[in-house]
Amino acid sequence: MLEKLKKGIVAAVAIATAATVGSFGLASTANALDRNATGSITISNLAEDGETVDVTAKAYKIIDVNYDYNADQPESPEFTWNSAIAAWVKANYPEYIGNGNIVTDKYEGLPNVEGETTSGIENNVTTGDIAKFFDKLGSSNLLTKVAGSAKNNGNSVTINKLELGGYYVEVTNNNGSDSTANGMYVYRAVGANVLPKYVDKQWVVEDANIVAKRSKPSMDKSINEQRKSDNINTGLDKRDEGSDTAAVGEAVNFNLRTDIPAYPSNAINKKYWISDAMDKGLTFNDDITVYGVKSTGAETKLTEGDAYTKTLNTKDMDGHDVTFLLDFNYEKIRSYAKIHVKYTATVNENAVVGEPIYNHAKLQYSNNPYRGEGHRTEEDKTKVYVFGIKVNKVAAGTQKPLPGAEFKLERKNVNEAFLFVKLQSGVYRKATSDEIKAGKADGTLQVDDNGKLTVYGLKGADDNGNPLTYLLTETKAPAGYNKLSEPIEVVLDPVQDEKKDYTGAVEGSTEVGYVSKTVENKIGKLPKTGGIGTIVFSVLGALMIAGGVMLLASRKKA
Incomplete structure (x- = not known):
């Protein structure tokens, strides 16, 4: 974690020492590092581009940087654990601390995991021990003195006026914005260092720039x-x-x-x-x-x-x-x-x-793990539709409404007997399993006194989105009319929007969710004039007349 920066300091010390020797041991004070010099820590990537969040960052000093202001250069040891946590480090991570609270190479070599954490703690665990260390340190209740804090400005936050040192940095949601992105992220603690750097033959304070380590829980429903x-x-x-x-x-x-x-281990809110x-x-x-x-x-x-x-x-x-x-x-x-x-x-x-x-x-989920309040809600929804068929039973030619007709309904090419519950005259709904078990369902569909029939609760498309075809078979014709000899095909073709989501409408229909069919019946009749039956009656009539004439003539002769 500190290794690269330490090597930079060591190299800079060597250069500064050489410069001092070349100047006959006289250290320059004109450009010496100010004892009151401070630096800053900027945490960026608080959210995705275009998103707005409302957060506060707090820095807690955990490592001291030892600097000899008289000689105007870092002194050895460069890094020691801050007195507030030194005893805790020795008790929990003895490999990270040496004599005189020195920060050991074991700690300095830890990689600082930065960037977005996709989800869970899994990513942090597998990338190194620094996340574990920060989690445990955060839950120690020893980090009570805030060295500096600031609210974000856009997609970053900068904490100013920080003295030299290594810092544990927390980012928390304020929940004060109406933005849809606000409170979406859960931020984990990160480490940042404000250190001296030798530039142009003088020591200056180098500001820290780090990337927020965040996770964004989401909901996906299918x-x-x-x-x-x-x-x-x-x-x-x-x-x-x-x-x-x-x-x-x-x-x-x-x-x-x-x-x-x-969530970090010190989270008090993990709902x-x-x-x-x-x-x-x-x-x-x-x-x-x-x-x-x-x-x-x-x-x-x-x-x-x-x-x-x-x-x-x-x-x-x-x-x-x-x-x-x-x-x-x-x-x-x-x-x-x-x-x-x-x-x-x-x-x-x-x-x-x-x-x-x-x-x-x-x-x-809790979006302020360091506080006892605050949560974020992620939602997703789906929808399902049922469809129906309406029948208008009329007499062929006159279009007069015909009561008394009965039908059965089934899916084409599917061996399935549909059962229905009668809700009122001419209105039927597909039965539930409980209604079928209770004997409340029937397969007969009868039109009302005006020849109307409504059937609903039907599936509209198959698993590939193809329209479903139903067969409406007349089982009883209206009195005085011929029964239909073939089933009527009724196609349910649900409409989809540009996202291929169903809308509840049906292609070619003006009534949402329904397909309407006008079904005609022809009246039952004797054969038409000129048929064989008429000829038979005509012949019989002529024979009867002829017989009567012959009978009358025979009586007159007698």
Whole structure:
């Protein structure tokens, strides 16, 4: 951590000493380092470009730099542990401290891990021991004297008027901005050094510039992600996207993937909650499976009651109703990069044709690990639709409404008997499994007194996004009319937007979610004039007349 800077100081000391000897041992004081000279620490990359955050950085001195102001050069030993933590370092990391509280080469050689931490503590653990050291030091409660602090200016923050030394730097969220990015990041402690540097034959204070070490937990939700067609949008890796169509009684699969923030060990606030709030058109099946995911992608199933607790029908951190909530034990998941949650819900009788049935997933986490308050919410949602068919039964030619017709409905090329619940005259909804088990469902669909039939709760497209074709078969014709000899094909072709999300509309229909069909019946009749039946009747009539004439003539002769 300090190795490169130490080598620079050693080289500079050699140059300065040579210059002094060349000047007959007379040290110049005109450009000597001011005893009151101070430097600064600038922490950059607090967020992504274009984002606005509101943070405060605090610096705590942990290493003293020994400088001989009379000789105007660093003295040996160059670095010693600050008295506030020297005893703690000796007790916990004896390899980092020598006689007289000297900072040893073991510590000086540690790499200072900078830059974005993708998620979890995994990245910090594998890149070196400095993160572990800072975490443990932060939790020691010994860092009480703030050497300097400052609020950010844009995407960076600069702490000024810092004396020579090595510093432990914390960045915390103020939660004072309305920006969507504010509070999104969890920042970890970083090390920074304000040291003397020999430039142009004089010693000056070199300011420190470091990159924020941050993690940004996110939420990603998908719906029926087993679908792989380019014609559909499952919402995987997309914010507030993902949709499908489903029938009443059909289960829908959901997957949630969330990043785990990298909280320091001294964090007093490590809340990490995942929840989902489902619209009334969905029934949660209470079949959650949770996995911890390593950065390699390897998944380990986590145990309820150990890594997390589950609560149904409760409130989230903001007091909003949620269908389920998972409250995680951070210490049980901190070694993972992500959390993966799988579960299902079933479309129920409350589904409304053409209206999106949402479920809103949330990740809520503490974004001020050094304080007892403050959290951030990341959301993602998906939606599902049901569709319907409307039938208008009329007489051919006159278009007079025809009551009394009955139908059955099935999917083309699918051996599946559809059962329905009658809601009112001429209105039927696809039955749920409970309604079927209770004997409340039937396969007969009867038009009302005006020849109208409404059937809904139907799936609109297959897993590749292709339209579904239904067969409407007339099982009973209106009185006095001929029954249809062939089923009527009804195609449900759900409309998709530019993101390939379903909209609830159907191609070619003016009524959202419904396809309408006018079905005509022809009246039952005897054969037309000129047919064989008429000829038979005419011949019989002529024979009867002839017979009568012959009978009358024979009676007159007699």
